[in-house]
Amino acid sequence: MKDNKKRELEVLNRVCTQNDISVKLVSELIRAAKKFSYENVSDGTRVTEYQDLIKYLSKDNGVGGK
Numbered sequence: 001m002k003d004n005k006k007r008e009l010e011v012l013n014r015v016c017t018q019n020d021i022s023v024k025l026v027s028e029l030i031r032a033a034k035k036f037s038y039e040n041v042s043d044g045t046r047v048t049e050y051q052d053l054i055k056y057l058s059k060d061n062g063v064g065g066k
Helices: 002-019 023-040 043-061
Strands: none
Touching: 002 023
């Protein structure tokens, strides 16, 4: 489990550095998003929301999607 957390932090740091975003800010946003998404919706709704988000981001960045 420690290895997963370490790798997660490395990826987070790399992404934040590439996009010139504060690691602290992104960490807080992720924590808040997890808290609210798991408190207020069913599993099926959560999966749908994640799939919609992936589709949106794929189209927005010109990566994948149609």
